Amino acid sequence: MAADPHDFDVSMATGIGWSSRRLREGLVRRVLMAAALLSVATTIGIVVALAVPTVQFFTRVSPVEFLTGTEWTPLFASPHFGVLPLVTATAVTTFWALLVALPLGLGCAAYLSEYAGRRTRKIFKPLLEILAGVPTVVYGFFALTFLTPLLRDIWILPGKGPQIYNALSAGLVMGIMIIPTVASLSEDAMSAVPDDLRAGARALGSTARQVTTRVTIPAALSGIIAATMLAVSRAVGETMIVAVAAGGTANLSLDPTEPMQTMTAFIAAAALGDQPTGSIGYQTLFAVGSLLFVITLIMNIVSIRLVRRYREVYE
Amino acid sequence: MTAEVEPPGRSVEYQIETVRGSIRDATFRLAMFFSIGVAIAALGTLLVQVFVDALPRLNLDLLTQFPASLPALAGARSAIIGSIWVIGATALFTIPLGVAAAIYMEVFADPRRWYNRMIEVNIQNLAAVPSIVYGILGLGLLARAAHLGQTVLTAALTLTLLVLPVVIIVSREAMRAIPSSIRDASLALGATEQQTVWRHTLPLAVPGIATGIILALSRAIGEAAPLLLLGGLAYVTFTPTGLDSRFTVLPIQIFNWVSRPQEEFRTLAAAAIVVLLALLLVMNSIAILIRNHYRRTW
Amino acid sequence: MSDADEPMADPSHELADQDRPAAAEAPPLAGRIPRATGRTVPDAPEEIVINVADVAIYYGSFCAVGGLTVQFGRREITALIGPSGCGKSTALRAFNRMNDLIPGARLTGSVSYRGQDLYGPRVDPITVRRRIGMVFQKPNPFPKSIYDNVAYGPRVTGMKVPNMDDVVEEALTSAALWDEVKDKLRQHAFGLSGGQQQRLCIARTIAVRPDVVLMDEPCSALDPISTAKIEYMMTELADEYTIIIVTHNMQQAARISDRTAFFTTEVDDATGRRSGLMVEFDRTAKIFSTPSDQRTEDYISGKFG
Numbered sequence: 001m002a003a004d005p006h007d008f009d010v011s012m013a014t015g016i017g018w019s020s021r022r023l024r025e026g027l028v029r030r031v032l033m034a035a036a037l038l039s040v041a042t043t044i045g046i047v048v049a050l051a052v053p054t055v056q057f058f059t060r061v062s063p064v065e066f067l068t069g070t071e072w073t074p075l076f077a078s079p080h081f082g083v084l085p086l087v088t089a090t091a092v093t094t095f096w097a098l099l100v101a102l103p104l105g106l107g108c109a110a111y112l113s114e115y116a117g118r119r120t121r122k123i124f125k126p127l128l129e130i131l132a133g134v135p136t137v138v139y140g141f142f143a144l145t146f147l148t149p150l151l152r153d154i155w156i157l158p159g160k161g162p163q164i165y166n167a168l169s170a171g172l173v174m175g176i177m178i179i180p181t182v183a184s185l186s187e188d189a190m191s192a193v194p195d196d197l198r199a200g201a202r203a204l205g206s207t208a209r210q211v212t213t214r215v216t217i218p219a220a221l222s223g224i225i226a227a228t229m230l231a232v233s234r235a236v237g238e239t240m241i242v243a244v245a246a247g248g249t250a251n252l253s254l255d256p257t258e259p260m261q262t263m264t265a266f267i268a269a270a271a272l273g274d275q276p277t278g279s280i281g282y283q284t285l286f287a288v289g290s291l292l293f294v295i296t297l298i299m300n301i302v303s304i305r306l307v308r309r310y311r312e313v314y315e
Numbered sequence: 316m317t318a319e320v321e322p323p324g325r326s327v328e329y330q331i332e333t334v335r336g337s338i339r340d341a342t343f344r345l346a347m348f349f350s351i352g353v354a355i356a357a358l359g360t361l362l363v364q365v366f367v368d369a370l371p372r373l374n375l376d377l378l379t380q381f382p383a384s385l386p387a388l389a390g391a392r393s394a395i396i397g398s399i400w401v402i403g404a405t406a407l408f409t410i411p412l413g414v415a416a417a418i419y420m421e422v423f424a425d426p427r428r429w430y431n432r433m434i435e436v437n438i439q440n441l442a443a444v445p446s447i448v449y450g451i452l453g454l455g456l457l458a459r460a461a462h463l464g465q466t467v468l469t470a471a472l473t474l475t476l477l478v479l480p481v482v483i484i485v486s487r488e489a490m491r492a493i494p495s496s497i498r499d500a501s502l503a504l505g506a507t508e509q510q511t512v513w514r515h516t517l518p519l520a521v522p523g524i525a526t527g528i529i530l531a532l533s534r535a536i537g538e539a540a541p542l543l544l545l546g547g548l549a550y551v552t553f554t555p556t557g558l559d560s561r562f563t564v565l566p567i568q569i570f571n572w573v574s575r576p577q578e579e580f581r582t583l584a585a586a587a588i589v590v591l592l593a594l595l596l597v598m599n600s601i602a603i604l605i606r607n608h609y610r611r612t613w
Numbered sequence: 614m615s616d617a618d619e620p621m622a623d624p625s626h627e628l629a630d631q632d633r634p635a636a637a638e639a640p641p642l643a644g645r646i647p648r649a650t651g652r653t654v655p656d657a658p659e660e661i662v663i664n665v666a667d668v669a670i671y672y673g674s675f676c677a678v679g680g681l682t683v684q685f686g687r688r689e690i691t692a693l694i695g696p697s698g699c700g701k702s703t704a705l706r707a708f709n710r711m712n713d714l715i716p717g718a719r720l721t722g723s724v725s726y727r728g729q730d731l732y733g734p735r736v737d738p739i740t741v742r743r744r745i746g747m748v749f750q751k752p753n754p755f756p757k758s759i760y761d762n763v764a765y766g767p768r769v770t771g772m773k774v775p776n777m778d779d780v781v782e783e784a785l786t787s788a789a790l791w792d793e794v795k796d797k798l799r800q801h802a803f804g805l806s807g808g809q810q811q812r813l814c815i816a817r818t819i820a821v822r823p824d825v826v827l828m829d830e831p832c833s834a835l836d837p838i839s840t841a842k843i844e845y846m847m848t849e850l851a852d853e854y855t856i857i858i859v860t861h862n863m864q865q866a867a868r869i870s871d872r873t874a875f876f877t878t879e880v881d882d883a884t885g886r887r888s889g890l891m892v893e894f895d896r897t898a899k900i901f902s903t904p905s906d907q908r909t910e911d912y913i914s915g916k917f918g
Contacts, residue, residue: 025509029423035415036424039438039483042476046448049455107350115344124351131358133530133595135537137566138588141573142361145368145581176357183354209343230443237445239540240566244573264447264540271450271544277459289451293444300443304436427716496753500814503711504766504821505743514769515755 050293053286060280066287072250072266074284075273085252086288089260093171093242094235096256100175101231105182106217106224112183113190114212132180140244143173148245161257165247168256174241178234182227189223189310190216226306233299237292239264263292365592368585377586381552382568386579391587394568396554397467398594401564402536404471405478410528412475413482414517417524420483421490422512442480449477450541458545465546468558473541478531485531489523490516522609529602533595539566565591654871654896658686662825662855663708663731663745668722670703670712677703678889681722683874685825690847690856692866692897695876696912700889701859702750704876705827708857709745710738726825743770746823750830752810754802754817759785759794762802762813766821780820787853788816789846808839812846819854826850828858832865844869863913866897873900875909 058066061081069082108128112121147169148162155161162168193216201215217224247259248269261269267285275282380390420438424431453473463469493516501511542564551563565587572584661684669679678700685691685708693701703712710731712718724731731741754762763781767774774780781798785791790812794805802813811831818826828847832840847856847869860866866873874894878887893906904910 021507025507028509029419032415032419032423035412036419036434036483038412039416039441039480040434042441042452042479043437045456045476046444046452049452049460050448053455104350104353107347108354111347111351115347124355127355127358128351131354133533133537133599134358134361135539135566135591135595137537137539137569137573138361138365138591141569141581141584141588142364144573145585146360146364176354179354207337207340209340212343233443233445237447239445239447239543240570243540243543244570264445267447267451268540268543271454271546274546286451286455289448293448296443296445296448297440300440303443304439425716494753496749496751497755499711499714499747499749500753500755500817501765501769502714503709503742503747503749504769504817505739505746506766506769507739510769514765519756 046293050286050290053283054290056278057280057283057287060283061287070252072261075270075281079280081284083263083288083291085250086261086263086266087291088252088254089167089242089246089250090236090262090264092167092254092256092260093174093246093262094232096168096171097174097178097235097238098228098231100172101178101182101235102228104175105179105227105231106186108179108183109186109190110212110217113187114208114216128180128183131176132184134177136177136238136240137244139173139177140170140241143169143241143245147173159255159257163247163257163259165245165259166257167242167246167260170242170244170246171256173245174235174238177238177241178231181234182231185227185230185307186220186224189220189227189307192223192310193219220310222306222310226303226310229299229303229306233296233303236299237264237296239268243268263288267292362592365585365588368582369589372582372586373589377583377590382563382571383552386577386583389580389583391565391568391583391590393551393554394563394565394587395590397551397562398536398564398566398591400467400555400560401470401474401542401562402532404467404558405474405535406528406532408471408475409478409482409531413479413528413531414486414524416479417483417486417490418512418517421487422508422516438480438483442484445540446477446538447540447544449473450544452476453541454544464559465561466559467555467562470542470545470562470564471558473545474535474538477538477541478535481531481534482528485527486520486524489520489527492523493519522605526602526606529598529605533598533602536564536594536598537566537591539564539570542567543570565594654689654898656896658684658689658872660687661685662687662727663857664723664725665708666723666725668704668707668720668724670700670707670718670720672715673717675886676888678876678891680891682891683894685855685857686872687855688851688853689871690851690858690869692870692873693857693859693876694861694863694866694873695889695892696878697861698887698889699876699878701874701876702829703889704891705829705857705859706747708825709742709747709827711742711747713738743821744823745825745827746818746821747827748811748815748818748829748831751834752807752814754805754810754813757802758799759802759805759813760798762817763820766817770821772821784816784820785813787819787846787850788812789842789849790816806839808835808842811835811839811843815843815846815850819850823854825855825857828856830859830861833861840865863901867901870897873897875900875904875906875912877908877912 066081066083068084069080070084071080071082072085073080108124112124116124144165148164148166151162151166151169197215197219198211201211206214242262243265246262246265248261248265249259250266251258251260253260266288270281270285273281275285376388377390378395379392380388381393382391383389416438420431420435424434426432426435450473453469453476457463457469457472458465463472497515497519498511501515502508506514546561551561553560555562569584569587569591572580572587575581663683663685665681665683665685668681670677670681681704683691693704695701706712707720707724708731712720720732726741726744729736755765757765760781763784764777766772767777767780782791782795785794790809793809794800794813797804802810805813811834815826815828815831832843835843844865847858850856858866858870872895875892876889877892879890880887893900893904893909895905900909901913904913
């Protein structure tokens with residue numbers, strides 16, 4: 001046998017090169033981690049930015065008045081701080097949005113997941129993505145200049161019909177905006193249902209419809225609920241559509257044909273007025289923002305939990 | 316018992332050609348097709364209506380003139396340039412921060428550590444926080460507390476925080492799609508974890524990451540709500556000269572015009588929407604080109 | 614009885630200088646005798662490179678494989694065989710600390726490489742993997758050129774090489790691939806066939822001049838002809854390298870290895886989970902003729918597995 005080709009040092013003890021590499025890579029790792037920690041800082045920043053003026057607000061206005069009062073005139077000479085009109089307005093627009101987004105979003109998801117062939121899916125999915133990519137101010141324009149006049153023309157129900165600014169067309173257009181959100185999350189959940197389950201049901205003689213309604217949708221339920229929660233969160237937090245099309249007056253009413261101001265629309269309107277730091281107007285903006293943040297946070301957390309649950313079941 | 320059981324031949328139908336139930340199945344199928352039809356019809360109507368409304372003002376004045384109180388003289392020049400400034404600066408901040416965070420989360424973070432799990436849930440949650448809340452963050456902390464004022468910089472930083480979660484999530488997915496066998500092979504040759512990331516994982520994930528970043532930025536370019544809080548002034552008759560300039564952007568200019576009662580301003584708004592949609596179309600086309608050019612199957 | 618049963622072998626280990634009839638199951642390319650019977654294998658390795666004593670590997674609290682006591686001898690081919698799920702791949706990955714990459718994996722007992730504790734506090738897993746290379750089950754070339762694949766290891770490990778071209782040629786020659794690719798070194802590695810890709814992966818591994826080469830079922834994704842080429846190459850490489858191969862193919866183990874460790878699975882009565890267990894380690898000739906454990910005999914004779 002010739003000379004040993006392995007003329008290296010067989011020792012694995014670590015040398016100087018090792019420690020300098022460790023040092024360098026440790027540094028890089030820390031820089032990367034700092035970037036990830038920025039997200040935590042963002043959350044803390046949001047909480048602090050909201051909390052400080054909100055606490056100051058509640059030293060001037062009692063929480064009871066804020067949460068139960070029915071009159072919202074914070075910028076008037078004799079201000080009232082009852083947030084209920086804003087909350088009901090948000091609830092009304094969200095309700096109409098969900099009435100559109102849930103059935104249509106679920107229908108899209110079921111169609112894409114259970115019925116559509118590869119080619120149709122390839123056409124429809126990008127179209128839904130485009131729908132999701134349209135800026136919300138454009139939807140606001142659409143609601144105000146297209147849907148509202150249309151509704152006023154074809155109104156056949158009793159009553160005066162929708163006013164120029166109304167919650168109904170804002171809500172309906174918001175629903176169209178949210179369809180892609182519901183569809184894509186629900187489709188993920190439906191696609192995660194194993195094909196064995198479908199095959200089992202088909203082998204028992206079920207039709208595609210029965211498989212969808214009795215196997216896929218029940219099995220994907222937690223994912224569908226997660227999609228619903230996220231849809232609610234998006235509807236509650238949506239600003240531009242309601243700011244453009246729903247009007248700017250606080251109005252405690254459940255009639256969607258009337259103009260009303262949602263929480264987000266109030267924040268946007270108050271900000272346009274350029275409130276000086278420390279003024280009651282400035283603090284009111286943050287108090288409403290806090291309420292909005294808490295509501296959406298709860299929805300988001302529930303949604304994230306539910307998605308995690310169905311991933312655990314099938315993966 | 317046995318007496319009551321009928322012979323199998325009588326209780327079972329051998330007929331397999333049937334139309335029973337097929338009407339309900341067809342209706343169900345139609346209802347689902349209807350759902351997607353409504354969504355696409357709405358999209359089509361929206362685009363056509365915007366374009367038709369915009370037609371009278373789709374001219375060069377729209378691009379070259381500043382906003383004015385007379386609609387006939389007004390244009391969106393300051394808003395277009397402002398949008399490009401804000402998005403450019405946002406890209407500058409977002410790309411390194413988002414990619415770095417994604418590398419940490421996907422490659423180095425041990426998911427059994429509580430703080431890494433916390434970062435993970437936190438990012439998911441931030442992705443669903445309403446954009447106007449980021450506006451509140453920008454107003455309260457950046458513009459007022461940090462005295463950055465209502466500038467391009469504040470707007471870009473706010474939008475960066477807004478799109479970072481999306482960029483991180485998409486970049487992680489792009490890296491996860493790289494087969495682990497590549498990483499194993501590199502490590503088994505004595506490469507370090509970081510050599511493996513810089514030489515394999517990251518370069519291979521670049522197309523996916525680039526696509527994700529462009530899509531996130533196209534979300535940012537259409538955002539109006541957070542910038543409304545940062546005084547994205549509607550009546551700006553100058554283009555930004557730097558990060559410390561005041562500014563307006565297209566979505567805010569559109570909001571301003573659409574909020575006015577005169578028909579001419581609505582036409583202007585529609586024309587500005589066409590410009591905004593054209594910008595989005597360009598960005599998305601780039602994303603699709605990248606995706607198709609680098610498509611790889613493992 | 615053990616040594617006398619075997620035909621006398623060429624003591625210089627030079628195996629390929631004459632054509633002998635191939636064994637029945639050996640593919641046609643192997644115009645050579647099975648290694649196990651073609652050379653004298655001492656009762657115990659003369660020079661131990663890796664010494665494994667009483668090792669068990671856990672994922673969290675779950676014991677994936679236990680009872681590992683093996684000595685890997687220099688310039689020997691050792692095969693790890695057993696039914697699927699017996700932990701042989703897990704064991705293999707412990708020998709170059711690839712298991713470090715799996716969160717929650719830990720090891721008890723001792724693994725020493727040339728007298729040094731492989732899991733000692735001052736040992737750098739990166740250095741370990743440079744000395745102890747690995748070839749994987751599925752060919753996994755990098756999406757780069759053939760040349761860059763082979764040159765990758767020397768580059769990232771900072772090996773001082775006078776001429777990279779020579780390193781690449783030498784590695785590809787050792788992997789019996791040079792003649793097939795010498796005119797297309799700049800072409801993409803994905804253009805090669807599966808068998809060529811796997812030989813490229815082997816070339817890539819030996820380009821960093823490791824001491825030991827671990828192979829995790831390197832032929833399981835390949836056709837018989839590619840398998841034969843790789844087996845031939847392995848016996849050549851064994852003149853220079855210490856080779857440890859995991860295989861589910863008993864004939865392959867019998868054809869090429871000097872020693873064999875047999876693994877089996879055991880069901881934990883308490884948890885119902887199956888964990889792996891090393892049963893027996895001996896010369897390959899003995900394992901395949903007169904194993905000392907009943908479980909080995911059952912597996913080899915096809916009663917189980």
